[in-house]
Amino acid sequence: MKIFKFVLLLTIITIIVSCNTKTKKNFMQKNTEYFNKEELRYPERIKNSVIYEVNIRQYTEEGTLKAFQKHLPRLNKLGVDILWFMPIQPTGVKNRKGSLGSYYSISHYTQINPEFGTPEDFKNIVEEAHKLGMLVILDWVANHTAWDNVWITEHPDWYTHNDKGEIISPVEDWTDVADLNYNNPEMRKAMVDSMKFWVENFDIDGFRCDVAMMVDTLFWDSARIELDKVKPMFMLAEAGIEDPALMKTAFDMNYSWNIYHLMNDIAAGKKTASEIPQIFKEEDSLLPARTIRMRFTSNHDENSWNGTVFERMPDSYKTFAALTFTIPGMPLIYSGQEVGLDKRLRFFDKDTIIWKKSEMTDFYKTLIDIRKENKALWTNPFGGEINVLKTNNNNIFAFYRQKDDNNILCLFNLSADKQKFTITDNLKKFSYFDAFSKFDKMEVEGNTEYELKPWKFRILIRK
Numbered sequence: 229m230k231i232f233k234f235v236l237l238l239t240i241i242t243i244i245v246s247c248n249t250k251t252k253k254n255f256m257q258k259n260t261e262y263f264n265k266e267e268l269r270y271p272e273r274i275k276n277s278v279i280y281e282v283n284i285r286q287y288t289e290e291g292t293l294k295a296f297q298k299h300l301p302r303l304n305k306l307g308v309d310i311l312w313f314m315p316i317q318p319t320g321v322k323n324r325k326g327s328l329g330s331y332y333s334i335s336h337y338t339q340i341n342p343e344f345g346t347p348e349d350f351k352n353i354v355e356e357a358h359k360l361g362m363l364v365i366l367d368w369v370a371n372h373t374a375w376d377n378v379w380i381t382e383h384p385d386w387y388t389h390n391d392k393g394e395i396i397s398p399v400e401d402w403t404d405v406a407d408l409n410y411n412n413p414e415m416r417k418a419m420v421d422s423m424k425f426w427v428e429n430f431d432i433d434g435f436r437c438d439v440a441m442m443v444d445t446l447f448w449d450s451a452r453i454e455l456d457k458v459k460p461m462f463m464l465a466e467a468g469i470e471d472p473a474l475m476k477t478a479f480d481m482n483y484s485w486n487i488y489h490l491m492n493d494i495a496a497g498k499k500t501a502s503e504i505p506q507i508f509k510e511e512d513s514l515l516p517a518r519t520i521r522m523r524f525t526s527n528h529d530e531n532s533w534n535g536t537v538f539e540r541m542p543d544s545y546k547t548f549a550a551l552t553f554t555i556p557g558m559p560l561i562y563s564g565q566e567v568g569l570d571k572r573l574r575f576f577d578k579d580t581i582i583w584k585k586s587e588m589t590d591f592y593k594t595l596i597d598i599r600k601e602n603k604a605l606w607t608n609p610f611g612g613e614i615n616v617l618k619t620n621n622n623n624i625f626a627f628y629r630q631k632d633d634n635n636i637l638c639l640f641n642l643s644a645d646k647q648k649f650t651i652t653d654n655l656k657k658f659s660y661f662d663a664f665s666k667f668d669k670m671e672v673e674g675n676t677e678y679e680l681k682p683w684k685f686r687i688l689i690r691k
Contacts, residue, residue, distance in 0.1 A: 272610075273309075273361075273363075274309065274310065274363070274462060274558070274607060275606050275607055275610035275611075276309075276599060276600045276603070276605075276606040276607065276610070276611075277309035277310050277363075277558055277607065278307060278308055278309055278310070278558070278559055278560075278561065278596050278599070279308075279309070279310040279311075279312055279464075279522065279558055279559070279560050279561075280303060280308040280310065280311055280312065280560070280561050280562075280563075281312045281314065281527060281528060281560060281561070281562045281563060282296065282311055282312065282313045282314065282563055283314055283528055283562075283563040283564075283573065283581075284296055284313065284314065284316060284344050285314075285328065285331070285343075285344075285578065286563065286573045286578070286579050286580055286581050287299070287563055287580075287581060288580065288581075289580050291343065291344070291578065291580070292343075292344055292345045292349070293316070293340075293344050293345040293346075293349040293350055293352075293353055294345050294349050294352075296353070297349070297352060297353050297356065300353070300356055300357060300360060300362075301360070303362075304360040304361070304362065306566060306589070306592065306593055306596065307593065307596035307597065307600065308362065308561070308596075309361070309362055309363065310362065310363045310364075310365060310433075310462070311357055311362055311363070311364050311365070312365050312366075312367065312436050312464070313364065313365070313366050313367060314331045314367045314528060315331040315332060315334060315366075315367045315368075315369060316340055316341055316344050316350060316366070317334045317335070317336060317337060317338075317339055317340065317341055318334065318335045318336050318339055318340075318341045318342070319331065319333055319334070319335065319341060319343075319374065320333040320334065320335040320373075320374020320375055320376050320377065320404065320405075321335070321374075321376055322374065322375040322376040323374075323375045323403055323404045324374075324404050324576075325403075325404050325575075325576045326574070326575070326576020326577045327576065327577050327578070328343075328576055328577055328578060329374075329404065329576060330404055330405075330575065330576060331367070332367075332369050332372075332405070332438055333372075333373075333374040333375075333404045333405050334369050334373055334374055334377065335373070335374040335376050335377045335378070336377065336378055337373075337377075337419075337422035337425075338422055338425045338426075347429075347430075350430060351430055354430050354431055354432060355431075358431070363433040363434065363462060364432050364433055365432060365433055365434040365435055365436055365462060365464065366426055366432050366434075366435055366436070367435070367436045367438060368423060368435040368436065368437050368438060369438045370408070370419055370437060370438070370440075370443050370447075371398055371407070371408060371438065371439050371442045371443050372397070372398050372402070372405040372406055372407050372408055373405060373406055373408065374404070374405060374406070375404070375405070375406050377406070379415075379418075380395065380406060383414070383415065383418075385409075385412060386408060386409060386412050386414065386415035386418075387406050387407060387408055387409055388406075388407040388408070388409045389409075395407070398442065410443060410444040410447055416447055416450075419447070419451070420450070420451045420454050420455075423435065423451060423455060424454065424455060424458060427455060427458045427459060427461075428458055431459075433459075433461065433462055434461040434462035434463050434464070435455075435461070435463055435464070436464040436466065437463065437464065437465050437466060437479070438466050439466055439467075440465035440466050440467045440471070440474055440479070440482075441465075441466075441467040441468075441470070441471040441474065445473045445474055445478070448465075448474060448477075448478035448479070449476075449477045449478050451478065452477060452478040452479075453477075462480055462481075463478060463479045463480050463481070464479065464480070464481045464482070464522065465478070465479040465481070465482045465483070466482075466483060467479075467482050467483065468482060468483050468484070468485040468486060469482075469484075469485075469486055469510060469511060469514055469515060472514045472515050472516070475515055475516050475518075475519045476516055479519075480518070480519075480520055481519070481520035481521070481522050481558060482515075482519065482520075482521065482522065483521075483522055483524075484507075484511075484521040484522060484523050484524075484557060486507050486510070486511075487504070487507050487521075487523065487555075488523075488524060488525070488530075490503060490504065490507065491525065491541070491548045491551070492540050492541070494544075494642050494643075495540060495541040495542075495543075495544045495548065496540075497644065500622040500623055500642070500643070501622060501623055501624060501625035501640065501642040501643075502622040502623075504616075504625050505616045508555075508556075508614055508616070517608075517609065518608075518609065520557060520558050520607055520608065521556065521557035521558070522557060522558055522559075522560050523551075523552035523553075523555060523557040523558065523559050523560065524552060524559070524560035524562070525537050525541065525545065525548050525549055525552060525565075526562045526565055526569075527560065527562050528562065528563075528573075528575075531562060531569070531572055531573055532572055532573055532574070532575040533572075533575075535572060536569060536570055536571065536572060537549075537565070538568075538570050543644060543682070543683050544642070544644075544683045546591060546683075547640060547641075547642065547683045547684070547685050549591070549592070549595065550595060550640075550685050550687065551625075551640060551685075553595040553596075553598070553599050553605070554599075554605055554629075554636070554638050554687060555614060555627075556607070556608050556611065556613070556614050556629075557607065557608070558607050559595075559599070561592060563581060564581040564582075564583075565588065565592070566586075566588055566589050566592045567581075567582075567583055567584055567585070567586040567588060567589055568584070568586035568587070568588040569581060594663075594664060598663045598664075598687060602634050602636055602663075602689065603631045603632070603634050604629040604630050604631040604634040604635060604636045605629060605636055606631070610631075611629065611631055612629035612630045612631040612634070612636075613629065614627050614629055615627055615628050615629065615630075617651050617653050617655065618651070618652045618653050619649045619650060619651055619652060620649060620650050620652055621647055621648070621649035621650075623641060623642055623643035623645075623647050623649075624639065624640065624641060624642070624647055624649040624680070625638075625639075625640040625642055626638065626639050626640070626649075626651055634689075635658075635689070635690035636663075636687065636688065636689055636690075637660055637672060637686075637688040637690065638685065638686070638687050638688070639678070639680060639685060639686045639688070640680075640685040641680035641681065641682065641683060641684050641685065642683070643682065643683070644682050644683065645682055646679065646680070646681050646682055647679070647680055648677055648678070648679045649677070649678055649679075649680070650674075650675060650676060650677050650678070651672070651673075651674050651675070651676070651678075652674065652675065653674050654674050654675075655672065655673055655674035656673060656674075657671060657672070657673035658671070658672060658673070658690050659671050659690070659691065660672055660688035660689060660690050660691075661688065661689050661691055662686060662687070662688060662689075663687040663688065663689050664687065670686065670688060672688065
């Protein structure tokens with residue numbers, strides 16, 4: 229009997245795998261023209277963009293969309309191009325964590341959280357953002373829902389069940405959410421329709437997709453095709469270099485977790501700058517050429533759970549911020565970083581950002597201006613490739629990027645000590661101007677010794 233059950237189970241699994249393989253093959257054949265496109269599928273206007281993550285709940289005392297809208301002119305003046313809104317849908321009550329629950333426990337996909345405001349409030353934000361030349365993308369939670377989401381009562385078969393027939397959480401610790409079953413075609417269609425709702429009714433420009441690697445890649449591919457029929461989308465996956473298949477069709481940008489973790493380790497003195505070049509080699513070998521890497525020193529998860537940049541990078545937060553703006557990719561600024569956010573924002577409760585005067589505002593403004601004014605630093609493939617320069621010091625990260633007649637040379641001392649170093653590559657002698665001062669002149673050539681103070685950097689423009 230046991231052997232019979234095992235054979236039966238194996239047969240069922242084989243049939244399911246065969247059906248899934250056939251479904252994917254049919255899907256690929258049906259959309260061959262789309263899958264074979266090599267050109268970019270997102271608007272060219274993002275070529276020198278900076279993305280900004282909006283935490284509505286903590287942004288103002290009111291914690292509303294209408295209160296946030298007053299900040300749009302300030303963010304536009306700063307130079308922000310893409311607004312990424314954390315989920316604005318209603319938060320589940322059943323099994324919620326804290327007093328307000330998680331943004332990522334959604335009870336209704338096509339409604340606005342009444343704590344944040346009304347649909348009209350969000351429409352007004354999108355309209356004003358578009359007038360200011362900004363794109364708006366919405367955080368999308370496709371992997372799971374709140375326990376009191378309308379789908380649970382109306383379509384319990386859309387969820388994953390255990391052997392007892394009980395709906396389960398996707399991860400043991402995520403007790404406030406229920407896992408969706410992507411083997412159900414009706415649920416997949418409803419999910420795409422829900423995403424289209426925001427594009428068609430609010431004219432948003434794309435999505436940041438939560439734990440994208442936990443959802444079937446084929447779903448994301450089909451969703452992207454359907455969404456692009458409404459308007460060209462910009463799609464960001466919360467996934468790293470470990471999930472290259474996501475970037476083939478569905479997504480334009482993913483998280484550069486690898487360099488983020490390395491920056492933290494370097495700041496803590498656990499690793500050195502000598503390990504950075506290997507990351508670029510891995511990215512080039514594993515990811516499609518059109519993949520944009522999102523570079524960051526913080527985001528909502530890292531701030532709340534692992535600490536502020538002042539905790540993780542106490543003396544080097546400016547240095548690593550500058551690095552995210554100069555290496556290939558798109559830099560991210562999290563809510564409040566531009567005014568020196570120095571506290572961990574509570575995740576499940578109200579915890580307002582303190583808006584104050586800070587040197588970080590001018591610092592970020594300068595980095596943004598440098599990036600926009602120098603096309604060598606633009607997002608791939610519009611900018612220049614990174615050319616890492618060899619030095620005789622493992623604590624120095626030196627590189628140049630060139631696009632047409634625009635040449636940028638960057639020198640970073642990624643250590644807590646003063647460093648002397650020599651660029652050992654055969655670099656011809658050129659005169660550069662410091663991008664921050666615009667007047668400070670520096671001549672650089674190979675086989676010449678230079679010195680940088682602890683955590684200091686130079687962004688140099690060749691005139």
